[in-house]
Amino acid sequence: MEELVLEARGITKRYPGTTALDDVDFDVFKGAVNVLVGENGAGKSTLTKILAGVEEATTGRILRQGKPIRYSSPFEARNHGVGIVFQELNLVPNLSIAENMFMAREIMRNRFMIDHERQESEAAEALRRLQLDLPPSTLVSSLGIGQQQIVELAKALHGDVDILIMDEPTSALSEQEVKVLFEIIVDLKARGTAIVYISHRFEEILEIGDYITVLRDGRLISKARIRDIDIHWIVREMTGEEEKPPVPRRKSLGGALLEVNHLRLPNFSGGYKVNDVSFKLRKGEILGIYGLMGAGRTELLECLVGAQPDATGQIVLEGREIASSRVDQRIIDGFSLIPEDRKQQGIVQTFTIAENMTLASLSRYTGRFSISSAGEGRAVDDMIRELAIKIGSKTHSIFSLSGGNQQKVVVGKNLLTNPRVLLMDEPTRGIDVGAKKDMFDIVRKLTDEGLGIIMVSSELKEMLTIPDRVLVLNKGRLTGEFDRSELSQATLLLASGSK
Amino acid sequence: MTTSVRNSGKGGNSFTSLLIQLRTFGVLILICAFFGLMAPNFLTYGNIPILAKHIAVNAILAMGLVFVLLTGGIDLSIGSIVGLAGMVAGGLIYEGIPLNFLGVAVYFNAPAIMVLALLIGMAIGFANGWLITKFNVAPFIVTLGMMYIARGLALLRSNGATFPNLQGASEHNTTGFPVLGAARLLDIPLSVWITAALAFFFIYLARKTPFGRHVYAVGGNEIAAKLSGVNVDRIKIRVYMISGLTAALVGLIVTSELVAAHPATGTSYEMNAIAAAVLGGTSLAGGRGTIGGTLVGACIIGVLNDGMVMMGVSEFWQTVIKGIVIIAAVILDQVQAEIQRRSAMAKI
Incomplete structure (x- = not known):
């Protein structure tokens, strides 16, 4: 069974300014689950994209059954038998299973007409193999997430694909659906399909994997057979050493600021996105929220800022129970959210720098009817100075700024509302190292003034170095609470990844 | 034709941005000069007030509508509101509210009638906004439905007939309604003064108040x-109330000018208003556009209309040419936006 079907040799990928992959080798064995793990930014997704043809390596070779091959698009990769299922589902909901499977490679009856019968009979056979007992004419919109995942599999496997890349296939699935998926994987293995499996969930890896490759900071760290290793080995290899965090920041915190009791957010398809979460926050404290994708981190912050009308539970801010339910009211109460996706949720693209910055606090500069340009300008100037935002002119478009400076404008917008609790969702996403440092200097300074901060980040290093305390969420539930002194990469990973 | 009127002129090369700002205005001047040459009676002391009166109706409608467009919505019901508001006012003047079981009718005076008609326009706008936000239905659908409803109500009011002779009767204290459409101040029709006043007020609203800023943000x-x-829902409801209000105002003006209310009045006015806004640089995707630009857009459409009539261009060709101008203007605008975007990218 130890037959290599695909070898990546000496793969290096450089982007302007950074090296995402540095001379990495990766082996894919036939009829086996080849696991790829690493922290965020370790280079997993870059390697995956190169194998799937989405990106091309700067240098390095890919060998198929020992022979070098080249491809530069997912389409060409398919021709070499490499298929991929991305983390996000890419199906068109208003079309049928068969139509989705044959999207852009339809079987034609003649030049103009699709041969629906043949498509559906081939789709039916593919579905049978994957044990999905549904007519291929079923609309994708009527399927559950797990079933859609299987349709993605069928789509990726169709044709002569014998190498299947799966990027975190279980992140959106229920336990029952995971079980079904694993049965399919076992079956695929038995038929000789090689699977490249990317996951953050260690128990799953141990259950389904055969070989494991660990990346860290763009380099190949180690390779092993799964049967020879355990969870602690994975964590050790992923994170480097069993390092202790730099423990300083033991400043005295202020009194109670925020108390959250039994916060719940129901999920559309049953269950809860945030499930009975309770915690406290003190003045001047930085509380980190860690968890995998889909753990309910963003939703938790949205509940606090009033962006989730279906949320239930008790929120007490400075001894006063919060009764309001809308974002504008919550902002007045003292909550403010720096959203995860700056472009989609943080900035108004058609606005200038100044207009973006004052959007949440206009009432402060408004007299009886109109906005005072002078008052508004002064607030913006002060904030630009305080946050050291590099701009040409505050009347330029927000797009004249780099990502880091755009993010600082968003921070400024939030600070101008005079928040008591600042909620930060991935505040350093997509900004460079210098801007990250600035961001955290600002955060630390704010806590000196008694502001409470709740910060979500998927960067382990940030979680270890910035917060005073970290809560870990897993599938909506609070599964761990760690003081700064007890934090380590391993504890966080275990609390977030275990069932 | 100036997507970025609002943003340009605040930064960058001020001369270039001034040119961009004045571009639509330049087109207007060119068109005026063209018709001035081709139709000798066009730019005369006698004709300009008439032209301005024609423009005023579309300008008021378009300026109210532009708030809706700025939020990324659309209001197709305004033409029908024009008709309904006219019928409500016309009916109240013509026959009051007949209380048949008492054998009498209740009459209101002209100002009260006008206020009532305006309130009805606002109420329809509120209904539009409420339905759109509460049930999350596309503005196109809701206002399309409302277009039929309001038109139907206008027809029902008189069973399709016209309310003629709206001079009013002094014994009912209903006189004075035709003043709105006929009065002149310094030789300029009242409706033009109203347009100017509204323009100043709307510019203030859009540029200086939190409401205006929020409209652009939404x-x-x-x-x-x-x-x-x-409060996105509240902003949306209010913009539809504004467009309902201006539509009712236009209904009053048109009815007053004709001194008669016909239920088909205002049919397809919404299209002229959308065209004026788009010509003035308003993006139907929302967030971009100005009152000033819209005003210029309405002027262009008005000048084109009247100019071609005076030149003797066939009515059918007029329609074709208007369509071509609108499409060409928007294409130009896209090209210009692309050039601006590229130069902005090059600076980064």
């Missing part, structure tokens, strides 16, 4: 606006 990025504490 159209620019609704999610970001919401997370910044903008």
